[in-house]
Amino acid sequence: MRSLLAVVAAVAALACALGAPARAVDAAWAVEPAWTADAAWPADAAWPADAAWAVEPGGGSRPYVYLEGAPGAVLEDKLSVTNPGAKPLTVSLRPADAYNTPSGSLAVRGARQSKGAGTWITLASDRVTVPPRTRAEIPFSVTVPPGALPGDHPGAVMAAVGEREASVRIHLRVSGPTLAALTVEDVRVLGGVIHFTLVNRGNSALTPRLTVRADGLFGQVLRRAPRTLPELLPAQRVTLTEKWPDHPALDSVKVHVGATAAGDARAEASASATFVPWGTVAGAAAALLAVSGGTALWCVRLRRSRGRTADGPPAEQADGKRELTGAAR
Structure with missing residues (x-):
């Protein structure tokens, strides 16, 4: 105990x-998936019958477009849109700022929310129709503002066909100390x-x-x-x-x-x-209270039992006998 x-x-x-x-x-x-791009098809390979259209940096296999220049510079590159289907494909394009969501994934701003690198990008066309089984190159330019601060200015180009969207990241660095x-x-x-x-x-x-x-x-x-x-x-x-x-x-x-x-x-x-294992503590406390309560009740009963023995009726009444004293009754 x-x-x-x-x-x-x-x-x-x-x-x-x-x-x-x-x-x-x-x-x-x-963290949600970061920047992804649909795979391109080599020029000497057969076009997959069920392949989806893709947009990626032009001129070869690159994970993203990297451009660097001083304030005031005009930088040029291109995007590649691949249409593996049997029908012409019309793709809508728009530039945008890139940013991190609160959970850490990479995302792009809406059409009217871009205020950074997305506003520096100029596309040769914002709507392109790509013939069947064709890879089209779309030129674009980046004009670095004269007062742009040194460092990285993340952007992207979004491509959309119907409800589906894909993106190409534009990693733009303004020359200067980082x-x-x-x-x-x-x-x-x-x-x-x-x-x-x-x-x-x-x-x-x-x-x-x-x-x-x-x-x-x-x-x-x-x-x-x-x-x-x-x-x-x-x-x-x-x-x-x-x-x-x-x-x-x-x-x-x-x-x-x-x-x-x-x-x-x-x-x-x-x-x-x-x-703190509060469940264990609560259970132990309940057990302690139960044990303490039982002990207290036992003690009370013991005291009462002892009290009746000490203050109870005379001994001759307790054993059923009377003492003869000679007193008149």
């Missing part, structure tokens, strides 16, 4: 010392999920490497191998999450989230969190 009471008391004391429980949140870090700078902010631990915000405070696109670790009262409780995150564009912030399903049941921890990138960009931020 004393051992059980001691264990329950110790758990309850530690729980109170650690503080409020961390709340569980059903969340996971997830700065690689990262910050990690707003680290929080809610239940089995670590939340944090990553901010690109420089003027160049970065591909961060993430590290996560945590130290508890008795040593290290979490150490994740570094991994590469999707590209983070200049002046963009993303809010990410890291699952921690095997976090301690009872501990006070400090979580450290770090990020590094090319150009000697480094950042780290920390947050404290507590984990």
